[in-house]
Amino acid sequence: MxxxxxxxxxxxxxxxxxxxxxxxxxxxxxxxxxxxxxKPRGSLGRLELLxxxxxxxxxxxxxxxxxxxxxxxxxxxxxxxxxxxxxPSEVTGQMLANFLSGGAAINVLAAAAGAGLLVLDAGSxxxxxxxxxxRVRRVRAGTRNFAREPAMTRGEALAAIAFGLQVASEEAAxxxxxxxxxxxxxxxxxxxxxxxxxxxxxxxxxxTGRGTGIDDNAWANKCRVICAALDLHRPGPDDGxxxxxxxxxxxxxxxxxLVIGGARAGIPVxxxxxxxxxxxxxxxxxxxxxxxxxxxxxxxxxPGHRIMLDAxxxxxxxxLDLRLGEGSGAALAIPLVRAAARVLCEMATFESASxxxxxx
Amino acid sequence: MxxxxxxxxxxxxxxxxxxxxxxxxxxxxxxxxxxxxxKPRGSLGRLELLxxxxxxxxxxxxxxxxxxxxxxxxxxxxxxxxxxxxxPSEVTGQMLANFLSGGAAINVLAAAAGAGLLVLDAGSxxxxxxxxxxRVRRVRAGTRNFAREPAMTRGEALAAIAFGLQVASEEAAxxxxxxxxxxxxxxxxxxxxxxxxxxxxxxxxxxTGRGTGIDDNAWANKCRVICAALDLHRPGPDDGxxxxxxxxxxxxxxxxxLVIGGARAGIPVxxxxxxxxxxxxxxxxxxxxxxxxxxxxxxxxxPGHRIMLDAxxxxxxxxLDLRLGEGSGAALAIPLVRAAARVLCEMATFESASxxxxxx
Numbered sequence: 001m002x003x004x005x006x007x008x009x010x011x012x013x014x015x016x017x018x019x020x021x022x023x024x025x026x027x028x029x030x031x032x033x034x035x036x037x038x039k040p041r042g043s044l045g046r047l048e049l050l051x052x053x054x055x056x057x058x059x060x061x062x063x064x065x066x067x068x069x070x071x072x073x074x075x076x077x078x079x080x081x082x083x084x085x086x087x088p089s090e091v092t093g094q095m096l097a098n099f100l101s102g103g104a105a106i107n108v109l110a111a112a113a114g115a116g117l118l119v120l121d122a123g124s125x126x127x128x129x130x131x132x133x134x135r136v137r138r139v140r141a142g143t144r145n146f147a148r149e150p151a152m153t154r155g156e157a158l159a160a161i162a163f164g165l166q167v168a169s170e171e172a173a174x175x176x177x178x179x180x181x182x183x184x185x186x187x188x189x190x191x192x193x194x195x196x197x198x199x200x201x202x203x204x205x206x207x208t209g210r211g212t213g214i215d216d217n218a219w220a221n222k223c224r225v226i227c228a229a230l231d232l233h234r235p236g237p238d239d240g241x242x243x244x245x246x247x248x249x250x251x252x253x254x255x256x257x258l259v260i261g262g263a264r265a266g267i268p269v270x271x272x273x274x275x276x277x278x279x280x281x282x283x284x285x286x287x288x289x290x291x292x293x294x295x296x297x298x299x300x301x302x303p304g305h306r307i308m309l310d311a312x313x314x315x316x317x318x319x320l321d322l323r324l325g326e327g328s329g330a331a332l333a334i335p336l337v338r339a340a341a342r343v344l345c346e347m348a349t350f351e352s353a354s355x356x357x358x359x360x
Numbered sequence: 361m362x363x364x365x366x367x368x369x370x371x372x373x374x375x376x377x378x379x380x381x382x383x384x385x386x387x388x389x390x391x392x393x394x395x396x397x398x399k400p401r402g403s404l405g406r407l408e409l410l411x412x413x414x415x416x417x418x419x420x421x422x423x424x425x426x427x428x429x430x431x432x433x434x435x436x437x438x439x440x441x442x443x444x445x446x447x448p449s450e451v452t453g454q455m456l457a458n459f460l461s462g463g464a465a466i467n468v469l470a471a472a473a474g475a476g477l478l479v480l481d482a483g484s485x486x487x488x489x490x491x492x493x494x495r496v497r498r499v500r501a502g503t504r505n506f507a508r509e510p511a512m513t514r515g516e517a518l519a520a521i522a523f524g525l526q527v528a529s530e531e532a533a534x535x536x537x538x539x540x541x542x543x544x545x546x547x548x549x550x551x552x553x554x555x556x557x558x559x560x561x562x563x564x565x566x567x568t569g570r571g572t573g574i575d576d577n578a579w580a581n582k583c584r585v586i587c588a589a590l591d592l593h594r595p596g597p598d599d600g601x602x603x604x605x606x607x608x609x610x611x612x613x614x615x616x617x618l619v620i621g622g623a624r625a626g627i628p629v630x631x632x633x634x635x636x637x638x639x640x641x642x643x644x645x646x647x648x649x650x651x652x653x654x655x656x657x658x659x660x661x662x663p664g665h666r667i668m669l670d671a672x673x674x675x676x677x678x679x680l681d682l683r684l685g686e687g688s689g690a691a692l693a694i695p696l697v698r699a700a701a702r703v704l705c706e707m708a709t710f711e712s713a714s715x716x717x718x719x720x
Contacts, residue, residue, distance in 0.1 A: 037465070038455070038458055038463060038464055038465070039464075039465050039684050040446070040447075040573050040683070040684065041573065042683075043573075043682065043683045043684035044465060044680075044682060044684055044688065045661070045680045045681030045682045045683065046680040046681050047680055047682070047692075086400070087400075087716065088716060090716060091715060091716050094713070094714065094715040094716060095398070095715060097713070097714075098398055098708060098713045098715055101708070101713065102708075103398060103707060103708025103712065103713045104398055104399075104707065104708070104713075105397075105398070105399050105404060105703060105707055107706075107707075108699070108702050108703050108706045108707055109699055109702075109703070111702075111706075112695065112698060112699045112702050113695065113699075213400050213401065213403075301405070317680070318678070318696075319679065320404075320405045320406040320407055320677070320696075321405030321406050322403065322404060322405045322407070323400070323402075323403045323405065324399050324400065324403035324404055328404065332407075332695075332696060332699060335472065335473070335692075335695035336678075336680075336692060338472060339468070339469055339472045339473075339692060342468050342469075342471075342472050343465060343468050343469070346467075346468045346471075347463060347464065347465055347467075347468055348458060348461070348462075348463025348464070352463065353454070353457070353458045353461065353463045353464075354454065354457075355451060355454040355455060355458055356447065356448060356450055356451050356454060
């Protein structure tokens with residue numbers, strides 16, 4: 001490894017060591033307050049649990065989500081040479097341009113949720129320069145074809161992780177109090193499926209779906225490509241970094257960095273669908289302390305998503321048959337997370353409102 | 361029937377006759393546009409279908425939800441004499457006061473959703489006067505105990521429906537473009553369970569839950585009370601008005617009026633949980649044309665809710681283990697409905713954004 005890779009590895013180690021468990025005292029205080037509020041005990045269901053989680057993450061009984069930020073990481077994939085996607089690689093760059101001009105679903109959904117939007121180019125084949133709303137650390141113009149060789153070197157994977165770590169740290173310092181993650185990268189459901197198969201030990205056919213839309217033949221080919229790649233690279237189920245370098249992607253690495261960086265900064269990390277889940281699984285293997293900081297925005301139609309969420313012990317907030325990515329499911333879940341915090345802070349107590357308590 | 365009842369019945373008949381089918385042309389245009397937008401076809405799942413439904417309801421290809429209004433209807437229930445609730449009837453009035461002072465869950469959730477809030481007293485035992493945020497048409501101070509006699513006369517049921525119709529009409533005229541419904545009424549899960557059993561023919565044990573929190577004995581008693589009442593009144597499965605008067609409630613009648621009035625005014629009606637669902641089922645039996653105007657906000661933990669939603673062919677947007685009522689699940693779903701409209705209106709098309717289409 002060169003000197004930069006050593007620096008990136010040291011930054012990662014430092015971040016992992018700095019992740020704290022959730023604040024048990026704040027959680028106990030939030031839980032106690034939930035039972036004082038003018039509603040039958042537990043009647044707001046998962047919203048109450050979410051409020052308590054936010055209290056633990058933010059280390060205060062009265063949490064707040066006032067400056068949510070959607071971060072969409074992009075990268076291209078050499079594996080597209082194997083015909084695994086319904087779209088050509090050029091679409092990654094075209095969609096980056098669409099994000100910057102405001103016309104994509106995630107622009108509309110982030111705005112609707114009152115969230116900011118930041119796009120990271122961690123390794124696309126596009127040639128966009130850094131500009132408002134876009135940060136560029138293009139480690140390489142797309143990964144290598146992992147059907148033939150590792151997608152990234154270890155140093156490249158560390159560089160993309162470091163990019164995510166740095167962005168999380170800077171945005172938290174600038175006031176972001178929730179990171180909602182999304183991605184763009186033609187071919188990345190193949191990388192994510194390979195990662196999930198590698199890290200959970202499940203057979204590729206169980207965790208591989210149709211991405212943004214491929215037919216039966218293309219699906220069978222996608223499964224074959226993943227099987228062969230796992231036979232070639234044999235990543236271990238506990239080595240997140242090895243799996244990431246072997247069959248992952250630059251945007252997935254940056255997202256893993258954002259997960260770890262968000263946890264280190266003490267802010268909740270709201271995941272989108274299948275690709276973000278794969279990044280979270282990688283982050284979890286590298287830094288198990290991240291798990292309590294995670295919130296699953298939705299369950300996508302990708303069959304591997306349920307397996308991945310189970311592996312992370314996450315229950316998604318939404319199930320709307322989404323399969324877009326970009327952070328769409330995370331952005332749609334932001335109002336729920338914000339509402340969970342507001343309920344805890346703004347509702348009256350039985351005492352303050354003079355409401356009789358039930359017998360239950 | 362007296363003259364007022366005849367007027368209320370005439371108003372209902374007029375409203376039913378004025379409900380139009382959704383606008384097929386607007387829906388076709390919206391569907392076509394969904395396929396032009398820069399996302400894989402169908403990739404926003406249920407959000408896309410919701411956008412098309414909104415287009416059909418609002419009779420324009422580009423729908424908008426800009427002034428959502430949460431309407432919470434309240435009433436008391438004579439059936440509480442039978443020990444069916446964990447809370448005393450006084451709580452209905454105490455919670456009305458809590459709504460008006462802003463301390464309840466629905467205040468926080470309506471505000472978080474950017475929605476207005478209007479409370480209707482259709483028949484509580486409280487003695488609050490009309491004031492900003494509260495409209496009062498207290499048909500009676502609570503229903504009669506339907507274990508012994510019909511909950512309401514036919515004229516009383518019509519009066520409460522007429523109240524809902526009138527409010528829907530006035531609020532639509534004032535600019536509301538979505539009605540999100542909620543309720544408050546100690547004892548009303550018993551009334552709603554009885555209505556669902558009556559209108560779907562399912563046995564009371566299948567549709568009866570624990571409301572805001574009762575134990576096994578109280579649950580068995582609640583089932584017995586409902587069984588006995590249905591034996592006593594024998595409402596027909598197709599006569600919504602008869603079932604409503606026999607075992608319903610004033611808030612449920614007002615909600616049925618809001619559903620019919622919303623459909624007549626051409627605005628979407630977003631349902632909360634079990635009680636609102638029962639009101640929608642009553643409205644559907646009285647005025648089958650309402651169904652395409654309905655959106656189910658969430659699936660509550662009440663076991664009868666799934667049965668009721670199936671009977672209405674509705675798929676809920678959220679499943680968050682809520683069992684509060686007040687409109688909480690409807691308010692939480694407002695951002696999703698709004699996002700569905702915004703996606704359709706604000707996203708770029710493949711052509712305008714110069715993004716390549718996939719092969720799929």
